[in-house]
Amino acid sequence: SAVEGDLNAEVDPRFGRAAYFLIVDTDTMAVKAIRNPHVEALLGAGIQSAELVAREGAEVVLTGECGVHAFDALSRLNVKVVTGVKGRVVDAVRAFLKENPSFASGPNIACPPTCSAADCSACQAASIGAKAVATPEQEDLERLIRRITDEVLKRLGHTSERTAPEVEIEEQITVPSKKKLHPGLTLAVASGKGGTGKTTVAVNLALSLKEPVNFLDCDVEEPNAHIFLLPRYTDTMEVQVSVPVFDLNRCDYCGQCADLCRFNALAVAKGKLVFFEELCRSCGGCFLVCPRDAISEGERAIGHILVGETGELRFYGGELHIGEQVVGPILRRLKNYQDVKKINVLDCAPGVGPAVLASVWDADFCLLVTEPTPFGLNDLKLSAKALEMLGVPFGVLINRDGIGDDEVERFCASNDIPVLLKIPHDPEIAKGYAQGIPLVRQETKWIRTFEHLWETIQ
Missing domain, CATH: 3.30.420.130 (Dinitrogenase iron-molybdenum cofactor biosynthesis domain)
Structure with missing residues (x-):
């Protein structure tokens, strides 16, 4: 080199x-x-x-x-x-x-973290000319993608016109409105950063409701809602994805499969084929381009979904296997358990990455949990802008109120973002959390607090 x-x-x-x-x-x-x-x-x-x-x-x-x-x-x-x-x-x-120095017996640097990108089946299908009839859900996603693309292009065009440094004016955020067309309600609980109390809020809100609730733990990389809900598990379902299986007796090592694979899960050289299973995104492109029909479809498990119940609460929790990167298949399977006729509470992953967007994009309302700190404010702005682009109505809950400043409240006030609840910074709450005890089971006053929060959201 x-x-x-x-x-x-x-x-x-x-x-x-x-x-x-x-x-x-x-x-x-x-x-x-x-x-x-x-x-x-x-x-x-x-x-x-x-x-x-x-x-x-x-x-x-x-x-x-x-x-x-x-x-x-x-x-x-x-x-x-x-x-x-x-x-x-x-x-x-x-x-x-x-x-004649000794040859290396292994790598001398660690593998860098890689992006858990969305599945590439759509773009791969487009690249090989595949055609399919779009479902209503796909059409909704296409409209969403166009809206996001337009926003990105607009921003790029705006910044490219600048010829001199300008004083940055903070962009206003508008809370979207959305007409609910079904009897139930899907509430996503999200946060721009981890550790703000997102799971605490989702769990306590779900436990305070008198109606039957479907609780979906969508933080499939680090799920922890089960620690507080203690569901009695009734079923476990494995989530599998398709992977290529190679018949080397038919393969002529032409390399077309490796050339197509944009995630570099395949390498072909010197009469050998190398497959990196953990990089495969299950797009199926290699099956289609192989001129020798040497590639067939197999399956491998990347995670599972746990089904359980706690009283009137029905629990669905996704878990990604250690070492896996792709969360999309588990989230899609998990979200199939949403029932538009019932109440669905989604405990989302932190941040604004693909896993979060896949969880919240069809929600009726999103509750953003933040904390009154500079980090909390920065990540709240990112989450709020993402939800504005997705067209999902949202409000804010400030957790650990009193530890920082009033910048979060000022930001919400200047953008007409409703602050629906403030939970004070209280060591007793932290002690209960450390023992896995939800707020509504520590003190009965919290039941009424979260009931009122639910009424406000409705």
């Missing part, structure tokens, strides 16, 4: 995102310089780079750092790796030939 395209260049300390790869014939010192096309890859730069050098016939890689996926791909493609290499490329090659 090199920073420039000649032997006198310095060794690039990165493998997957190296600027150049120099393919050196150690007998003649002839060199072929290849500019790395994967430097800016969103995901899988190491895998793609491993496939590239293997296709060029490399037997050994000299580099500074090699990550988990890159090292795995190189090993499975029979390419040895020497890490910790520094200095000029020509000196590194000569030192390798003279000293």
Whole structure:
């Protein structure tokens, strides 16, 4: 790996995102310089780079750092790796030939966290010309995507016209209105950041209601509502996704599947096919492009849904298996348990990422839980803007009131955002929380407080 395209260049300390790869014939010192096309890859730069050098016939890689996926791909493609290499490329090659250093037995940097992006089935289907009849839900999503795209383009156009620094004027946020067309009510409880008390509010609100409630724990990466609700489980359902199964007797290693895979779950080189199951997004594109019908559809579990009950409350909790990245399939399965004729309380994941948007986009109302701190205000603004773009009505609940300043209330007042409840900062509340005791079971006064909150939301 090199920073420039000649032997006198310095060794690039990165493998997957190296600027150049120099393919050196150690007998003649002839060199072929290849500019790395994967430097800016969103995901899988190491895998793609491993496939590239293997296709060029490399037997050994000299580099500074090699990550988990890159090292795995190189090993499975029979390419040895020497890490910790520094200095000029020509000196590194000569030192390798003279000293015969030991090959690396594993990666020397940790795998970076990757984005849990939304499934790519739609764009993959579009890229291969697949056509399908859109359902009403898909049409709603398409309208939502267009609205978000228009907003992004509008902002880009606005900023691109600036020719000189300006005093930033905070953009106003409008709470959307939405006509409810069904007898039940779906309430999403969300927060811009973790630790604000989102689950506490969702649990206590659900327990205070006299009507039957469907409680959906949509924080599938770190679910904890069950600790407070203590449901009696009645069923567990595994959530599976499709994955490719390869018939290597039929495969001719043409590489079309790897070329199509935008998440770099596949690499093909030197008569070998490498599949990184954890990077697969189950789009199904590789099934369709394989000219030899060497790929069939299999399944693997990525998580499960627990079903239980606590009195009149019906509990549905999604849990993602450790090491998995894609939450979409679990959330879609989980949200199938929403009943438009009943009350549904959704405990969402923190933040404004894909998992949150997938949970709240069809809610009748969203309760944003925040705290009166600068961090709380910053993340509240992000959440409020996201809900405005989604067209979901919302209000604010301030938890741990009294620990900070009044900036959250001033922001809400200036944007006509209703503050529906303030829960004081109270050590006794924290003690009960630490013991897994909901507020409504600590003191009966909280039952009436949350009943009034529900009446206000309605």
